[in-house]
Amino acid sequence: MLRKNTHPDIKKLVINNNKPLIVCDADEVIFDFMSTFEIFLKSNNLYFNWKSYALNGNILNKNKIAIKDKEVKNILKAFFSEKTLSMPLIFGAKKSLEKLSKKYSIIILSNIPHEFYNARKQALNSHNIKFPFFSNKGPKGKTVEFLANGITKNIWFIDDSPHQIKSVKNYNENINTILFVNNLKLKRLINHRICWDFFSSKWQTNVNILLN
Numbered sequence: 001m002l003r004k005n006t007h008p009d010i011k012k013l014v015i016n017n018n019k020p021l022i023v024c025d026a027d028e029v030i031f032d033f034m035s036t037f038e039i040f041l042k043s044n045n046l047y048f049n050w051k052s053y054a055l056n057g058n059i060l061n062k063n064k065i066a067i068k069d070k071e072v073k074n075i076l077k078a079f080f081s082e083k084t085l086s087m088p089l090i091f092g093a094k095k096s097l098e099k100l101s102k103k104y105s106i107i108i109l110s111n112i113p114h115e116f117y118n119a120r121k122q123a124l125n126s127h128n129i130k131f132p133f134f135s136n137k138g139p140k141g142k143t144v145e146f147l148a149n150g151i152t153k154n155i156w157f158i159d160d161s162p163h164q165i166k167s168v169k170n171y172n173e174n175i176n177t178i179l180f181v182n183n184l185k186l187k188r189l190i191n192h193r194i195c196w197d198f199f200s201s202k203w204q205t206n207v208n209i210l211l212n
């Protein structure tokens with residue numbers, strides 16, 4: 001079951017279980033997804049509506065009508081196909097991960113569709129970010145719980161999605177979580193019931209939390 005959810009097979013990963021572990025999301029946490037996506041939408045005569053913390057329902061056509069969820073999926077694929085290699089990094093991501101890697105093992109777990117795994121891997125390499133990287137499909141809880149079973153030290157999960165934090169907490173409430181929302185327009189839209197341990201909007205804050 002799990003094998004189908006990650007690419008490559010996360011069961012083959014060997015982790016140093018003497019180090020604590022950080023499982024880190026990519027879009028909006030390492031890569032500046034939203035700013036890039038908004039520009040991409042505009043170039044396709046589409047607009048992001050900033051009405052809720054979701055893509056579905058928020059992408060409007062030029063008549064200000066929300067496009068259907070199936071179209072959102074197609075737009076997202078076109079976006080990843082065109083922009084995965086050139087998406088800029090979130091400020092502070094690279095340096096902070098480097099700093100944290102002295103104390104922690106780091107794994108990048110991204111819900112980018114598996115077909116764009118190689119492009120994202122190439123993008124990470126181009127920035128010299130060389131931590132183990134897996135693409136994941138669906139809620140991340142089960143995958144992170146599997147990783148948690150392999151280590152004896154603390155495990156941390158960083159993601160910009162309250163739903164993914166909730167998924168991880170549902171599987172194992174002892175996993176430490178940071179809801180990281182760097183984009184200020186997105187930050188204003190968070191109205192979810194708090195299920196995360198920490199909230200942060202800057203990488204420096206993550207470093208402070210994780211090195212204290």
Ligand SMILES: [Mg+2]
Binds near residue numbers: 026027028160161
């Ligand atoms: Mg994300």
